[in-house]
Amino acid sequence: STVSLKNAYVKNFYIGTALDTNQILETNPLTTSLIAKEFNSITPENCMKSMFLQPEKDKFDFKMADKYVAFGEKHKMFIHGHTLIWHSQLPSWLSKVKDSVAMSEAMTKHISTIVEKYKGRIGSWDVVNEALNEDGTLRKSVFLNSYGKDFLTHAFKLAAKADPKTDLYYNDYNLCNAKKRKGAVELMKNLQKNGAKIDGVGEQGHWNLITPTLDEIEQTILDFSALGVKVAITELDITVLPNPWDVVGADVSQRAEASEKMNPYPKALPEDIKIQLAARYEAIFKLFIKHQDKISRVTLWGVNDGQSWLNDWPIRGRSNYPLLFDRDFKPKEAYNSVMKLKEEK
Ligand code: G3I
Numbered sequence: 001s002t003v004s005l006k007n008a009y010v011k012n013f014y015i016g017t018a019l020d021t022n023q024i025l026e027t028n029p030l031t032t033s034l035i036a037k038e039f040n041s042i043t044p045e046n047c048m049k050s051m052f053l054q055p056e057k058d059k060f061d062f063k064m065a066d067k068y069v070a071f072g073e074k075h076k077m078f079i080h081g082h083t084l085i086w087h088s089q090l091p092s093w094l095s096k097v098k099d100s101v102a103m104s105e106a107m108t109k110h111i112s113t114i115v116e117k118y119k120g121r122i123g124s125w126d127v128v129n130e131a132l133n134e135d136g137t138l139r140k141s142v143f144l145n146s147y148g149k150d151f152l153t154h155a156f157k158l159a160a161k162a163d164p165k166t167d168l169y170y171n172d173y174n175l176c177n178a179k180k181r182k183g184a185v186e187l188m189k190n191l192q193k194n195g196a197k198i199d200g201v202g203e204q205g206h207w208n209l210i211t212p213t214l215d216e217i218e219q220t221i222l223d224f225s226a227l228g229v230k231v232a233i234t235e236l237d238i239t240v241l242p243n244p245w246d247v248v249g250a251d252v253s254q255r256a257e258a259s260e261k262m263n264p265y266p267k268a269l270p271e272d273i274k275i276q277l278a279a280r281y282e283a284i285f286k287l288f289i290k291h292q293d294k295i296s297r298v299t300l301w302g303v304n305d306g307q308s309w310l311n312d313w314p315i316r317g318r319s320n321y322p323l324l325f326d327r328d329f330k331p332k333e334a335y336n337s338v339m340k341l342k343e344e345k
Contacts, residue, residue, distance in 0.1 A: 005324070005335075006040040008342040012292040014078050016041030016299030018235070023303060024068050030329045031303055041078040043234065043299050044068045045309075048081055049089040054110055057093045062117065069121055078297070080234075081118065083126035083171065084111050085155045087141035095142050103146040108158055115162035124167035124296075126202060126234070127159045128152055132172055136183020152187065156196035164197075167296075171202030171234055176212035176220050188227050200296060201227075202234035209240060209273075209280050214287055221287075225294040233288065235301040237322035238280055238334075239310050240265070240273055263318045274333050277321065282337035289341065304329055 005015045017039045024047065026032045035042075046052060047064035054060050072079035085107065094110075097103045115125065131152060133139050143151040152170075159168050170188060175181050184201065191198045201224040212220075224231045247261050269277070288295055302308040304325035311320050324335040 003339070005038045005338070008339055009298075010040075012289055013295045014041035014297040014299075015039055016043055016078070016080065016297055017303050018043045018045040018299065018301050019068060019071065020045040020302075020307065021047065021064065022307065024064060024071055026071075034325065034329050035303060036075050039077065041080060041297055041299060042068070042072050043080045043082050045082075045302070046089070048114070049083060049086065050094055050110065051089045051091045053114060054094070055091050057091075057106075058109065060113060065118075069118060073121070078123045079121065080297070080299070081114075081122045081125040081166075082234075083129040084114065084159065085127060085131075085143060085151070086129040087139060087143065088130070090142065097142060097146050100147050103143065103151070104154065107143075107147070107151070107154055111155060111158040112162045115159050115166070119163040120165065122163070122166055124169055124200070124232075125159055126171040127155050127168045127198075129171045130173065131170075132180055132183045132187065134174060134177060134180055136179045136181075136186070138183075138187075150194070153191055153194040153196045156191055156198055160197040167199040167230070168197055169200040169202045169232065169234075170198065171204065173204040173206050173235070175201070175203045175224075176216040181220055181223060185223060185227065188224070188229065192227070198229060200230035200232055202232045204301075205233045205236035206301070207236070207238050207284075209238060209276055214283055217284065218287055218291070221291045221294055225291075230296040231291075231294050232297040232299070233295065234297070234299050236284075236298060237301045237308060237310060238277060240269060240277060240321050241310070241318055244314055262315060265321070266319050269321045273321075278333035278337040281324070281334040282341060285338045285341055300324060305332075 009015050019042050023031050047068055069079055097106050131139055138144055138149055156168055172184060175184055203220055221231050244262060288298055300323055302323055305321050305323050306327035308320055308322050310322050311318050324332055326332050
């Protein structure tokens with residue numbers, strides 16, 4: 001049948017998913033056919049991060065990234081790149097760079113090599129990921145420490161030079177929080193003032209059943225699009241599990257991984273929460289449709305519940321249910337509610 005997310009939303013925005021190693025290597029034919037049927041955009045969940053692309057200084061490894069791009073081309077998808085500059089998942093050589101000259105050179109080599117290699121094949125890049133603290137100040141990182149605050153401008157200018165046509169994004173989480181959002185707006189204005197090309201902001205969208213509120217999500221979309229850039233929802237998933245910090249506080253020793261409080265739904269999600277999740281997805285997509293002129297892409301962070309990173313964060317071995325497809329690759333109530341929005345029109 002032609003009924004699918006990507007077809008239902010074809011006039012609104014791209015509908016994407018993240019692909020990790022198993023999806024890229026097509027280890028399960030069910031996954032491949034589901035991805036091909038439902039999604040028209042992909043993001044690499046891990047394989048384009050610096051520790052994988054340049055594990056040793058000046059030694060690049062494009063094996064998995066090549067397969068990722070080939071997958072998207074085979075299925076005629078919009079292919080996104082994630083991520084060039086991030087403080088996490090760094091190769092150890094890069095985390096040890098100390099002075100600004102060495103960092104400038106390292107950034108030049110890393111960004112130019114990768115972006116030029118896929119020039120014309122990758123539609124947009126997360127150039128810098130998660131540079132902000134929750135209070136909106138710049139996060140301490142090897143980039144900030146060695147290069148200084150203008151590492152952002154340097155990164156965006158390098159990416160634009162390497163592929164002038166690809167869209168360049170700043171990507172972060174919790175941008176619905178007012179202080180962090182204000183910091184992101186400042187960061188964007190600063191890039192624009194410095195003459196860097198910046199095409200969009202990625203709001204990751206790691207949300208839960210209650211927060212952020214719809215008003216906060218809407219304000220975020222409005223604030224960023226007021227800067228004259230595109231807004232993408234880049235890593236959408238809705239956790240249904242309690243945050244361990246809320247249950248036992250900061251005492252890590254109390255976070256027994258298998259405890260019922262931490263993993264309350266090991267077998268299946270109770271009916272009432274399924275309905276809550278479906279309603280949450282429906283409300284969020286309704287808002288996205290309302291602002292479709294500002295939104296370029298909505299990407300789910302994973303294909304189905306079984307392979308979501310949220311089963312292992314912030315503690316391992318839980319059963320979470322954050323996506324639109326269940327562990328058997330079947331569409332969930334949440335999927336139906338997102339589809340229903342389009343049928344009613
Ligand atoms: O590479 C090792 C591999 O050698 C080892 O065998 C395996 C065993 O666990 O682990 C592998 O590393 C894992 C890595 O993903 C690559 O697969 C790590 O354990 C795992 O913690 C890591 O998690 C990723 C996480 O980023 C790292 O911070 C998640 O899959 C990925 O979904 C997550 O994605 C991030 C976005 O990039 C940025 N925004 C937040 C989002 C969620 O944290």
